[in-house]
Amino acid sequence: MKAAETTALPDARGRFGRFGGRYVPEVLIPALDELTAAWEELQDEPAFRGELEALLRDFVGRPSPLTFASRLSDRLGYRVYLKREDLNHTGAHKINNTLGQVLLARRLGKGRIIAETGAGMHGVATATACALFGLPCVVYMGEEDTVRQAPNVARMQLLGAEVVTVTSGSRTLKDAMNEAMRDWAGSVRETHYVIGSVAGPHPFPSLVRDLQRVIGDEAKVQFRDAEGRDPDAVVACVGGGSNAMGIFAPFVGAPGTRLVGVEAGGRGDADGEHCRSLTLGAPGVLHGSLSYLLQDGDGQVLATHSISAGLDYPGVGPEHSYMKEAGLASYVSATDAQALEGFQALGELEGILPALEPAHAVGWLLGGPLPEGSTVLVNLSGRGDKDMETVRRALGEPPSDRPRRA
Numbered sequence: 060m061k062a063a064e065t066t067a068l069p070d071a072r073g074r075f076g077r078f079g080g081r082y083v084p085e086v087l088i089p090a091l092d093e094l095t096a097a098w099e100e101l102q103d104e105p106a107f108r109g110e111l112e113a114l115l116r117d118f119v120g121r122p123s124p125l126t127f128a129s130r131l132s133d134r135l136g137y138r139v140y141l142k143r144e145d146l147n148h149t150g151a152h153k154i155n156n157t158l159g160q161v162l163l164a165r166r167l168g169k170g171r172i173i174a175e176t177g178a179g180m181h182g183v184a185t186a187t188a189c190a191l192f193g194l195p196c197v198v199y200m201g202e203e204d205t206v207r208q209a210p211n212v213a214r215m216q217l218l219g220a221e222v223v224t225v226t227s228g229s230r231t232l233k234d235a236m237n238e239a240m241r242d243w244a245g246s247v248r249e250t251h252y253v254i255g256s257v258a259g260p261h262p263f264p265s266l267v268r269d270l271q272r273v274i275g276d277e278a279k280v281q282f283r284d285a286e287g288r289d290p291d292a293v294v295a296c297v298g299g300g301s302n303a304m305g306i307f308a309p310f311v312g313a314p315g316t317r318l319v320g321v322e323a324g325g326r327g328d329a330d331g332e333h334c335r336s337l338t339l340g341a342p343g344v345l346h347g348s349l350s351y352l353l354q355d356g357d358g359q360v361l362a363t364h365s366i367s368a369g370l371d372y373p374g375v376g377p378e379h380s381y382m383k384e385a386g387l388a389s390y391v392s393a394t395d396a397q398a399l400e401g402f403q404a405l406g407e408l409e410g411i412l413p414a415l416e417p418a419h420a421v422g423w424l425l426g427g428p429l430p431e432g433s434t435v436l437v438n439l440s441g442r443g444d445k446d447m448e449t450v451r452r453a454l455g456e457p458p459s460d461r462p463r464r465a
Contacts, residue, residue, distance in 0.1 A: 068378070073261020073348075075381035081260040083240075083347045090247045095262040097167055102269060107162065114158050115273065118191070119148045121155075123274075125281035130408040135424060136431040140285065141439040142278045142306060145413065151441035152274060152302045153184035157253055159270040161188040164251035171246065173197045174253045175239040177204050177232030177298070178369030178416065179211025180441055181255030186220035188253075196220040199239045202230040204368045211445050229362050232298075232372045236346050256299025257376030260347030264376050271305030278436055279309045286434055292317045295438040296419045297390065298334065298370035300379045302440035311387055320379060321420045323365035324392035330355070331362040336375040337383050337390040345374040351383070366395040366453060367415035367446075397422030399453055402443065414441035415449065 073079050081091060101107040115121040123146050128139040144152040157174075164172060172189050174196070176182030182198040189196035198215055202224050205212050215222050228234035236254075243252040254263045257271075275293075282290055293310050295303035297320035307318045325333035330353075333339070340351040343358060352374040353361040365371040382388040393401070398415055401422030406412045413421065417440045429435065443450070 068381070069261060069265055075264070075378045076384065078342070078350050078377035078380040079261055079264060079348050081347060082344045082349070083260045084244050086244055087247060087260070091260055091262065093167060094163070094266070097163055098262055098266050101163065101166060107166070111159055111162055115155065119154050119158070120146065121273065122277045122281075123147055125278060125285065127285065128409050131404065134404070134408065135427065137424070137429060138286070138432075138434045139424070140282060140290070140434075140436050141411070142274060142436065144274060144302065144438065144440045145411070145442035149180065149184045149187050150444065151180040151184065151414065152271060152305060152438075153181040153255060154187065155273055155305070156255065156267050156270045156301065157181070157184040157188040160251065160253045160266070161185075161192055161194065164194075164253075165192060167251065169249060169251040171195050171197070171250045172253055173199070173239055173242050173250055174255060175199045175232065175235040176255065177201070177235065177371055178367065178414070178441075179204065179208040179215070179445060180369065180414070182220070182222070183211050183214045183218070185253050185255075186215045186218035189220065190218045197223060197242070199223050199225055199235040199242070201225045201232060201235045204231055204235070207449055208368050208445055231363070232368070233360065233363075240346065256301040257304045257378055258299045258346055258348065258350070258374060264348065264378055267301050268304045268308060268378060271301050272308040274302070274305040274438060275307060275309040278306060282436055289313050289316045290436040291315065291433040292319055292429055293436045294319045294321065294420045294424065296321050296370060296416045296440065297337070297375060297379060298323065298372045298416065299374070300376040302438050304376065304378060306436070306438040307388060311382070318382070318388035320388055320390045321423045322390060322392040323367055323370035323419060324394040324397070325364040325366070326395060332364050333392070334363045334365045334370050334372060335392050336373060337379060338392055342380065348377045350377040350380045351375055366398055366449060367419065369414070369416040369441075370419065391423055391428070393419040393423040395453070397425065399450065400425055402450060411439070412443035413439055414443050415446045416440055418443075
């Protein structure tokens with residue numbers, strides 16, 4: 060299957076093979092139809108594309124660089140290139156999606172924006188886009204994540220957003236998305252819900268993919284300029300899966316290129332200890348679409364764990380599920396410990412502190428899973444500022460607000 064052919068998916072019913080669709084309250088169907096029609100009309104409209112591309116260039120700072128990681132490459136025996144989404148304005152790939160969706164919302168006359176967030180980067184990016192255009196913004200965030208991602212809570216509030224703490228369930232990303240969906244169902248006429256990943260009901264999985272594929276489109280050209288060909292492997296972390304779909308999209312079906320999604324292996328393979336939806340889960344319905352998810356024998360969604368708030372989610376986007384079953388990508392996992400190793404390695408070898416999410420991809424590579432001499436493209440989807448206290452605690456160091464003893 061060629062890369063161009065995958066963009067024909069989903070079909071008219073919002074399906075990627077058997078995955079995707081719309082499993083939502085009837086009140087949301089008109090809004091989803093409206094959004095689908097608007098995106099089909101505007102995605103190639105010169106005025107809309109021109110406005111979005113200008114923002115990506117002049118506000119976000121695109122194109123993001125491709126960095127050859129020379130010392131990491133020497134250690135691994137690979138030629139590793141990092142797609143530097145951490146250098147975007149706001150520090151992650153999320154801004155590519157939020158700017159596009161807020162522009163769409165303005166065209167639809169929606170005067171209020173809501174979002175969910177786990178690691179806080181999507182919340183920050185949504186709040187940033189809303190501040191830019193003068194729109195009110197409400198961000199739902201699980202209580203556990205507001206603690207471990209406190210700097211991003213402060214950033215959202217300073218940008219003018221209202222951060223709503225969700226105390227139900229596991230108090231993480233899943234529960235934040237539940238509350239955002241409830242809000243949207245009750246305010247759909249005036250509100251647009253900026254979903255942050257390639258999850259949710261149609262058209263969100265393809266809409267977010269299309270807005271994030273700027274990552275892969277740039278990287279493909281940059282990699283060919285550097286190496287004269289496509290990479291042997293494209294590697295990205297997978298939670299909901301937007302950064303991975305963004306960099307995978309133009310390489311799907313490319314001869315000789317392996318696509319590898321790295322899930323959060325947490326503390327082990329027992330229920331509640333990981334976020335391995337694709338490698339240990341089964342198909343089911345979550346947040347409006349059919350996809351792989353973590354569930355018990357009765358279909359109840361299981362608890363999850365990851366050191367990374369952005370990967371701490373029991374499901375995954377439906378296109379990833381399709382790609383798994385179609386053999387278009389392979390999915391593996393890295394534990395918390397491996398992610399910490401990746402975090403430290405990139406810092407010490409390359410002077411780059413990654414977010415804990417892409418640190419999983421680096422940690423997986425440290426295990427030497429690819430043939431020696433492989434050329435590798437890694438999506439460095441965010442920077443590590445937000446994770447410093449989590450990393451320090453995990454490594455047994457004192458929190459930064461308490462000085463070390465002499």
